[in-house]
Amino acid sequence: MDFHHVTVLLEETVDAVVTNPSGRYVDCTLGGAGHSSMILGRLGSSGKLIGFDQDDQAIRHAQELFGQDERITLVNRNFESLEETLKELDLLPVDGILFDLGVSSPQLDEAERGFSYMQDAPLDMRMDPSRSLNAREIVNSWSEEELAKVIWNYGEEKWSKRIAQFIVRARNEQPLETTGDLVQVIKAAVPSAVRRSGPHPAKRTFQAIRIAVNDELGVLDRVLDQALRCLDHGGRIGVITFHSLEDRIVKERMKSWLGRCTCPPELPICRCEAKAMAKVLTRKPILPSEEEVEQNPRSRSAKLRVAEKI
The missing domain is CATH 3.40.50.150 (Vaccinia Virus protein VP39)
Known part of the structure; x- marks a missing residue:
């Protein structure tokens, strides 16, 4: 690469x-x-x-x-x-x-690293691939309360509670495996009027989960x-x-x-x-x-x- x-x-x-x-x-x-x-x-x-x-x-x-x-x-x-x-x-x-600080362009641009909400890839987001905790584990196993706290504290996302609620509801039907799965859930959680203006609706949540994965x-x-x-x-x-x-x-x-x-x-x-x-x-x-x-x-x-x- x-x-x-x-x-x-x-x-x-x-x-x-x-x-x-x-x-x-x-x-x-x-x-x-x-x-x-x-x-x-x-x-x-x-x-x-x-x-x-x-x-x-x-x-x-x-x-x-x-x-x-x-x-x-x-x-x-x-x-x-x-x-x-x-x-x-x-x-x-x-x-x-x-x-x-932050994530480097190659990490963002290489789809399989799972950092980007613009490309479908396995939910990963580890800067150090030897770390055990990844985005998939956070999204599929952390409680609704923990998810809402992370998305609010690290993403300053005002729809954090609703996004966490939608993530838990979706994963109860089947695990979220890819960045695309997560983006779809976030889009469903964020009201359409909000989606039409401002940055990509998944931007803050992806930032929050990346910060949590890498501490x-x-x-x-x-x-x-x-x-x-x-x-x-x-x-x-x-x-x-x-x-x-x-x-x-x-x-x-x-x-x-x-x-x-x-x-x-x-x-x-x-x-x-x-x-x-x-x-x-x-x-x-x-x-x-x-x-x-x-x-x-x-x-x-x-x-x-x-x-x-x-």
Whole structure:
């Protein structure tokens, strides 16, 4: 498979994160290797890049692309193991870490991966094919209450309860096996007036189930403090998010690194001993240009936030 992916906020991210040509950098979301290619282009002969991806297709694509380049080390793991892996490789501390969250274009476009509501395929949605939990299991075995909660919390879908109710009703007759089966159920659940306007009726539910399958928000929540610990002083972390749930986690975590006092206002002196660990370099997130959105509509919702360890 041709692992082609249009990289979002490419120059903006690399400009913000890569400050030292002989430094060590980590691309936690290798994907189609767009960011990694540009980072390597900025590094001198003594620079080092570590590329993580839990998808072995992305790793194979990068092996072909970078060949014998000794500056890059490829790691076929979820970036949740960031700190542990860098310790194993004896590559701590590093000068910059990049996260480009969400699903890559090849995963969306390859029908059999089951990510897309536009193509009929087995219900899967695993970014790491070795994981046991897949979309089929969630849709066919989780309770109506659990489904409604996931679709609301992770998809911000206002018809979540009705969609969950319709899923359970449909699977009681026969299991939902394919993305097409699920799309039909969602279309039946969402009122026709709503279907006629706005995005595809299945978009939010598919996002929610994908996030649940891959524990995307949990992994993000657990990795951000790790990433800060892995940085050298003056090192930078850049995170590209694609929906408000991810962005909220990143924004709040970066805010927590500023070391603002959390004591109750009635206390005469600070007892929490809050200490600043980083400064946030993006008061407002960096967004893609109109030109980029025109060329790559999938970039429309992207936001880049950057922090520097102090």
